[in-house]
Amino acid sequence: MRASIVAAVALTAALPGIAAADPLPRLNVASFTFSADTRTPAQEQPFHLVIEVRLNGRVTDLEGVVLPQLGTLEILGDEKHTLAAGAGTAYRETIAVVAHRGGDIRIPPAYLDAIDARDGKPKRFLSNGLTLHVAGPASVLASPRAGARLLSIVGFLAGALVIVGLAFAAFGMRRPAAPVPASEAPPPEEPVVALARSDGPSAAAAIAREHLARDRSREGALAARTALWRAVGANDGETLADVVRRPAAHDPALRAVLRALERAAFTDDLDRPAAIDDALRALDGYRA
Amino acid sequence: MNSAPRDLLAALGRTIVGQHETLEALVLAAIADGHVLLEGPPGLAKTLACRALAAALDGDFKRVQFTPDLLPSDVVGTRIFDQSETAFSTVLGPVFTNVLLADEINRAPAKVQSALLEAMQERQVTIGPQTHPLPDPFVVLATMNPLDADGTYALPLAQMDRFLMKIVLDYPTREEERRILERFGAEDVEPVRGVARLEDVRAWRAGARDVHADEQLKDYVVDLVAATRRPSPDASGYVERGASPRATLAILRLARAKAYLESRTFVLPDDVRTVALPVLRHRIAFSYRVQAEGIDPDALVRACIASVPAP
Numbered sequence: 329m330r331a332s333i334v335a336a337v338a339l340t341a342a343l344p345g346i347a348a349a350d351p352l353p354r355l356n357v358a359s360f361t362f363s364a365d366t367r368t369p370a371q372e373q374p375f376h377l378v379i380e381v382r383l384n385g386r387v388t389d390l391e392g393v394v395l396p397q398l399g400t401l402e403i404l405g406d407e408k409h410t411l412a413a414g415a416g417t418a419y420r421e422t423i424a425v426v427a428h429r430g431g432d433i434r435i436p437p438a439y440l441d442a443i444d445a446r447d448g449k450p451k452r453f454l455s456n457g458l459t460l461h462v463a464g465p466a467s468v469l470a471s472p473r474a475g476a477r478l479l480s481i482v483g484f485l486a487g488a489l490v491i492v493g494l495a496f497a498a499f500g501m502r503r504p505a506a507p508v509p510a511s512e513a514p515p516p517e518e519p520v521v522a523l524a525r526s527d528g529p530s531a532a533a534a535i536a537r538e539h540l541a542r543d544r545s546r547e548g549a550l551a552a553r554t555a556l557w558r559a560v561g562a563n564d565g566e567t568l569a570d571v572v573r574r575p576a577a578h579d580p581a582l583r584a585v586l587r588a589l590e591r592a593a594f595t596d597d598l599d600r601p602a603a604i605d606d607a608l609r610a611l612d613g614y615r616a
Numbered sequence: 617m618n619s620a621p622r623d624l625l626a627a628l629g630r631t632i633v634g635q636h637e638t639l640e641a642l643v644l645a646a647i648a649d650g651h652v653l654l655e656g657p658p659g660l661a662k663t664l665a666c667r668a669l670a671a672a673l674d675g676d677f678k679r680v681q682f683t684p685d686l687l688p689s690d691v692v693g694t695r696i697f698d699q700s701e702t703a704f705s706t707v708l709g710p711v712f713t714n715v716l717l718a719d720e721i722n723r724a725p726a727k728v729q730s731a732l733l734e735a736m737q738e739r740q741v742t743i744g745p746q747t748h749p750l751p752d753p754f755v756v757l758a759t760m761n762p763l764d765a766d767g768t769y770a771l772p773l774a775q776m777d778r779f780l781m782k783i784v785l786d787y788p789t790r791e792e793e794r795r796i797l798e799r800f801g802a803e804d805v806e807p808v809r810g811v812a813r814l815e816d817v818r819a820w821r822a823g824a825r826d827v828h829a830d831e832q833l834k835d836y837v838v839d840l841v842a843a844t845r846r847p848s849p850d851a852s853g854y855v856e857r858g859a860s861p862r863a864t865l866a867i868l869r870l871a872r873a874k875a876y877l878e879s880r881t882f883v884l885p886d887d888v889r890t891v892a893l894p895v896l897r898h899r900i901a902f903s904y905r906v907q908a909e910g911i912d913p914d915a916l917v918r919a920c921i922a923s924v925p926a927p
Contacts, residue, residue: 359925361925380925382925407849409848409849411846413839413842420848420923564925565922565924565925565926566926567884567885567886567889567926568884568885568886569886569889590884591880591882593830594828594830594832594833594882594883594884594885595828595881595882596828596881596882599828599881599882
């Protein structure tokens, strides 16, 4: 599942506090996403931020999802729902907000501390972050001092993400991949996505190609697909039709890659080897 | 030489200007072996589209104009006493055809509408003591005019559920209307005939059944239908009952048909999301508030669909 792959850059909680604090819930987090119903809200026009957590297994209520600092956005309301979804649970928190000033707003990830039911370790699960552009006169970046401060924060966060990604890459290389039930699907491809997310489509294509050449399975194709989707700025819940409409995906060669990866991810097992060969060729064509 | 469903779609496009969603729905219905409810104001070529489908399929076509005084026997047939033979004989009704156009279906009372139920679901009709199988393929294309409410009977939800999908037609764009003038202004346009044979349609159906649907996509379909039963708090006051499991089956069947139409052997998330609205919009029972507050029911269905992340 794409969502499960993106889910959750999970930080092992060696940090003091997490394990020692209140008892943590035992959760099998399949996905953890943060989205907005528009990336370009207008000033004084309310819009919604949505946090969605998908869990394998049923829980009646999910507490402990921590909202990030929302910068200059004013919170108008907050609704939380926990619903059964198939054999799992879907948690959805909708935050109505309004922007009073124009310019870019970068919102760090939301997080959730829990015992990972897959390995019994306390972890911090992070969603993706969000960047919004509020139409109107730039306010934050208008002040050089404030802008410099914002840039330093963003730089710090980006650095932290890269370190986390690299740590996971190293962790993933040391640990032999254990077979897991399809219903849980803890994604061994997380590092691919984490690394690809921080770079553009070209770098993501290189990472995806390497990964797909190494892992010619359905999961490998899904991970490569997710890496490319992240690189062009796609949100969870979008389909290919949405993704190819994004400005970052206007390059015909990139679109060919996205279509080929879609086939590789969703075709049947008989056709998959040929589909993956096509996807690798498309990736080579795009990178060339 | 066998025809592809794309040929059928192209043939319909040569007769009808625009209305791509409607034409594709007719072809998908043929592939998925289902029935279509067409809703739209008069003059949007609903009837012509149905005629065009029947002509292009090279099958039998019958049209029944539904009126308040229509009787079930006018649709399915009846038994009459033959004096020369001194025995009852069966006269089969217009339902015995490949493509049945039920024009303005909501103008007939419930007893006539329900006479279609057995035909639509079981593909057979019982007249007196005998059960008669219907021709194969058998597609019911029903039209409804949403504007004139006087003298109409709302279709029961049980019957609505039998329609694989409901298509809502809208007025053509300016360019399309200009092309309509060019095509239909001077002389009558005859629908394109004989593009596909009935055995082609049967082969398409078999092919579509073999289209691969990933397990994630099946979960996505189930989640979509479940979302109509547990709408968000914003929408919950507007929904009385969500869609039935028949909707779940219909979405997957149509998604497979769409993949087949596009010459794919596997379903994509886009296929599921595209067919979800026409499958779900007539299977959800909305509360009186939808009408009282002037809310577009399609907007509620779209919100339900958007609330479920695609894989």
